[in-house]
Amino acid sequence: LVTDGADGVQRTHRVQVIGVLAENTNLVESTLVGSEAALSRLRSVPVAGDSIxxxxxxxxxxxxxxxxxxxxxxxxxxxxxVLAERFAQRQRLTGGALQLLQGFMALGLLVGIAALGVISTRSVYERRQQVGMLRALGYQKGMVALSFLIESSFVSITGLVIGALTGMVLGDNLVLAFFPQIGESAVSTPWLQIVLIVLAAYLFSLLTTIAPAWQASRIYPADALRYE
Structure with a gap:
């Protein structure tokens, strides 16, 4: 290794490479330990530490x-x-940021569930005559309500499954992209939390569909087919 000395004269040093840091290595909360004597030989000024x-x-x-x-x-x-206090403070900040993100995601989930209820209500009004024809053909009130619930369940389950799978894949890739040094084995998926969120979202989506399904079941054939 050739370096420039303080007197402007180049000097050659024989060193042994024991490790190479990858490009864009994240050294946050990490410590790079080396030989102070070896570093001093490679620099024209003494090497001084900044932390004890x-x-x-x-x-x-x-x-x-x-x-x-x-x-x-x-x-x-x-x-x-005190390092323990600094770590605790950083964990609180990180936890607060994560809770804020979870709050925004919960708000988006509620908006999606409300939108599903609006779509179900609109579907009942748009298909009023079709429902009347089904009632005239012998469909009972329970069968009409069940058909709307099944349709809403299919839409909500499809969206929840696609969203959960996309979120898990995207989350793992983001963690590995920002923190490649932890490795894939250190990334764990909170399956229980995901399952509970999916079940809760599905139940709430059913609740928003009950009222439109009940309205559809109370449509009388004569009223629905009056303008046919």
Whole structure:
């Protein structure tokens, strides 16, 4: 390895490569440990660390020790902090962001369920004469209501299955794209939570369809076919 010295003279160093970082490697919350002496040989200025990690003895309060260290090096502008508190704060921020995203997704889910109810109601009015013909052919009220419920169930189940599968695949790919170092084995799918959300969404979609189905079942053939 050829480097430029402080005097402008190039020097050759023999080094051993023990590892190579991949391009665009994410080093957030990570530490790259190397030899300070080796780095000093490759640079014209001494290498100085920017962080010092202190392990507190058993029985000692980490906050008290951090405060004492900060007061001792106040002239150097040292900022002491407890790692556990920093990690907890970052986890709270991350959790808050995730809850906000979940809130937006829940709002979108409610809007979709409400839209399904509106579509079902509109379908009843648009097919009023067809329902009257079915009633005239012998369809009972329960059969008419059941047909609308089955139709709504097919639409909602199809949408929920496609949405759940797309979300799982997209979520795994996004996690691996932003954090490739964790590997696929570290990515777990919350199956129980997904199943509960899908079931709850399906039940709510059925609830929004009950009223239109009940209205369709109360259509009288004479009223529906009056203008035929």
């Amino acid at each position: 990690y202190v392990k507190v003895a058993p029985g000692q309060d980490a906050r008290v020790v951090a405060g004492e260290i900060e007061r001792a090096f106040v002239s150097s502008g040292l900022d002491a902090a």
